[in-house]
Amino acid sequence: LHNLFDELQIEKGEKIAIMGRNTSHWAIAYVAIVTYGGVVVPILPDFKEDEVLNILEHSESVLALMNDKLFAPLENTNIPHLKGIYSLVDFNVLQGENIPQYAEVEKMQPDDLVCNPLPGDVLGVLSYTSGTSGFSKGVMLTAHNLYSNVQFGLDTLTLKKGGEVLSFLPLAHAFGCAFEFLWPFCAGAPIHFVEKIPSPSLLVKAFKEIRPAIIFMVPLIIEKIYKKQLQPVLESPKMRILLRIPILKQFVYKKIRKKLTDTFGGNFYQMIIGGAALNPEVEAFLQKIGFPFTVGYGMTECAPLISYVDWKHFKKQSCGKVVHRMQMKIDSDYAENHVGEILVKGENVMLGYYKNEDATKEVLRKDGWLRTGDLGIIDKSGLLFIRGRSKNMILGASGQNIYPEEIEATVNNVPMIMESVVVDDDEHRIVALVYPDPDYCAEQGWDTAEKIAEQLEDERKNINAQLPAYKQIFKMVVVDTEFEKTPKRSIKRYLYNDYAK
CATH class of the missing domain: 3.40.50.980 (Rossmann fold)
Structure with a gap:
């Protein structure tokens, strides 16, 4: 070549x-x-x-x-x-x-x-983000941005001798490229590429065959496995009784952990989840059974890594600590209690957006800090907790800050709902756009739009009982098809922002 x-x-x-x-x-x-x-x-x-x-x-x-x-x-x-x-x-x-x-x-x-050797500041990759903000921008990544991510993997990630890696996340996306290709390649580990579109059944077959030593995952896949395979079993009358008995509960959790671990090949040290927020209920269950997973945080503009912690030190709903050669802070007076924008600085940060000086100036400050557009807090130990995206935040009727992701996490726990997007209407009332799970609805005999709407209204009332008054859902609106997504399986929220207005 x-x-x-x-x-x-x-x-x-x-x-x-x-x-x-x-x-x-x-x-x-x-x-x-x-x-x-x-x-x-x-x-x-x-x-x-x-x-x-x-x-x-x-x-x-x-x-x-x-x-x-x-x-x-x-x-x-x-x-x-x-x-x-x-x-x-x-x-x-x-x-x-x-x-x-x-x-x-x-x-x-x-x-x-x-x-x-390439000079560290030379342009190495021009990555056009799929993003969820509308228009793809060309992120300028240097050789040093790539090196810093790979070196972090070499220094920090556990990969046992002879361990293999399965590459199924898109290589054109920063997450898949850095950690399913560049890092294992530089570490001398065999890489198996999944060429076909990675359906759950195809992936399960590949995991059992390759038995990878470490797994990189997006939330959607693990959430589907939980919702389709584990949740129905956990909610059965027999299982509810077993889980009330402490000794039996631990035995059941151990069996589930082994089955889930075997599903992914049974040979991995940990599963690193990134690319989008993990559903809190799924996360809590995985922790409860002792499944070896952690959640990281990054963005294409950082090639992509910002924060990570080993699964043994992972804390519920956190996204790890800032990685080597990077700094992180919250743009608020009290980073531990007051939600503010997450700012990062360091060797992972891009040069800017190609031929788009205005967009670059919006996110890259003169002092080198990158505005991520994400909102969060950092606790005393340095762990990051993300609360949502600043662009997605809804201003309530009385001026309250409402993070739609938090409401969606509750809505998506409903068995009949496959996915949702929370928006507001012209009067700042909360509207949940929902795509019902067709298989579940068919099993329940809800075969008409009227029956589904009736069930959703009951669910809306149940959900509102769990939410403070200013977050309560005014109405649910059914969408006919799954929400349009980016290749990393994030919903393109900008397409639905004005849906209820």
Whole structure:
């Protein structure tokens, strides 16, 4: 690939896009671009055609490597500064005139490969976030940003000798790239790539086959397993009786822990959950049974890690402590009690947003502190507790700060509700948009919209009994399809902000 880049007369610092699902060729292309001195532009395979074209144009990519199927919709498009598109499957030419075929390029021997160290402040990756704020921005990550995250993994994360890693989170996303690829690659650990869309059944099969030594997870998958497999068992009359007897309760919890651990291969030291907030009820149950998990916090703008703690020191509803080479503070007078915006500073923080000075100035202060847009507190021991996003915060009718994520956590515990988004109406009243679980409703015989609405009204009253007056839900509104999500499975909240207005 280095020789191919030379023949294409690609200069150091020019952008090369990669678009495909997780494969060894994706990883090889990434390493080839970085070691050549180019800038990687990873494109999430879930992006729509117009988004892909926008990223290729905005990033000024001179070359692209794509999965053949993902290339198909772009076959008849023309991007002036793009020299060509090569296949990630076999590296053959997919598009481009008078450009060399990969098979014709002189092959290198291992001794021919020279990889000069990159200056720490040189641009290494241009990562276009899917985000939940509307428009993708090109996050400029340096070689040092990448190094700092990988070095943290090498220094801190437990990976036993011979341990293997399963890569199923999108490699084009900072979390998956840093900790399911770059860190284990630098640690010399075998990596198994899941190329297909990772459905729960596919993942369970892969976990049992590979038996990874550490697992990186997004909340949605573990929450689905809890809701579909564990919750019905725990709520059965027989189990309720068993759980009232202390000796039997511990025995039951031990059996559940073993079954859940075996589901994920039974060979991992811990599961690190990130990318979105974990449902508090699920988290509390996992802690109750002694499941080895922890919750971290990060963002693409930090490549991605901000805070983490080993599962043995994890505290309920926290997101760990600030990682090495980083600082963190709360923008409030009393960080332990008063919720404020989380600010971070250090070697993980990006250069800024590519060709977007205004957006950069909004989040990067002159003194180097990055405004995360997330709200939280830090306790005396240094543990971070996130309360929500500042953009999502709802101002109550009497001026109270309402964090919709807290209400959604309660709503999502209802068996008949698969997912929800809490918004406000024109009179600042709380409205819960809900997508009912079709399987559960069918099992209960609720086969009409009227029956579902009737049940939801009962649930609304039950939920309100658990909430303070200013947080209570005025009404529930059923949506017909699942909420649209980003590739890391966060709901695109901005699409629903005005739904009740």
